[in-house]
Amino acid sequence: MKVLVTGGAGYIGSVTARALEQAGHVPVLLDSLVAGERAFTEGRIFYHGDIADRELLRRILVEHPEISATVHMAARTVVPESIAQPYEYYRNNVAKSLELFDELTRSGRPRVLFSSSAAVYGPAPDFEVHEDHLLAPSSPYGRTKLMVEEILADLSAGTDLRAVVLRYFNPIGSDPELRSGVYAGVPSHVLGQLVRTALGEQESFTLTGTGLPTRDGTGLRDYVHVWDLARAHVRALERFDDALAHAETDHLVLNVGTGQGVTVRELHSAVERVSGVSVPVVTAPPRPGDAVGAFANVDRAAELLGWRAELSLEAGIASSLDWMRRRSEVLGG
Secondary structure: OEEEEEOOOOHHHHHHHHHHHHOOOEEEEEEOOOOOOHHHHOOOEEEEOOOOOHHHHHHHHHHOOOEEEEEEOOOOOOHHHHHHOHHHHHHHHHHHHHHHHHHHHHOOOOEEEEEEEHHHEOOOOOOEEOOOOOEOOOOHHHHHHHHHHHHHHHHHHHOOOEEEEEEEOEEEOOOOOOOOOOOOOOOOOHHHHHHHHHOOOOOOEEEEOOOOOOOOOOOEEOEEEHHHHHHHHHHHHHOHHHHHHHHOOOEEEEEEOOOOOEEHHHHHHHHHHHHOOOOOEEEEOOOOOOOOEOEEOOHHHHHHHOOOOOOOHHHHHHHHHHHHHHHHHHHOO
């Protein structure tokens, strides 16, 4: 199978490209490189450009007529940035996606696997969320993901387009071969900050929010190894038609997580355990847009895709530490 991967030079896109290759498929990467890394495209079919460039999309599809599905990952993804720059997020994540979907449908490539987010969910009293849980995103980033989901639902109802939506929880770790991982030198996410502190690249980890209604007062997340997440994409592509037929729909939504919640304090302890070093902590108020958190009910993905996460939290932390030690070698700085 040949697959178009938008955002294929990004963190999750590059790891998914490797999972596709290992499964015998051929990824065709499209990335603007606004955030992605050219180094992650080496040895792969790569087009440098924008997902809303219809002429480029038509050229890709003509040059690769075997493309039978698109994994749409291209997006801006930083919650605080989305609050400060909402226009950029709605333009890039929503408006440009609409152009992509229309061109794919017009070109007879109607299968779309969309990268959504747990950020679309509202609060959950017991922290577990299934796909039919309340949708109430708390940031422009989360709202862009929900808007694209709704666009896909409408297009699936009114056109030939068919969609499988994967709602990611919190990816951690890297490609098992350490060929790609988080590309930001100073990542904004929690594990990235903990890893930097463990490696001595910053003095302390700032824990934002300590009075939340969780078991220890800190935010709770479902941390899924990015390799497990990449495997979920492969399985969803391979079972795309069967999953839609079994669910009797043209628009399917699936949670992709571990099914377990981990608080920030628990994650901090796990990083100290895996790294073998003490990680100093300072506390601060919650950041704008931060949610209390949730973990995934993954029964639907298990039923329809035969997929469950296999790698542990500790494996994801070890992978993150190994990648950050090697990052500058891969990226050249």
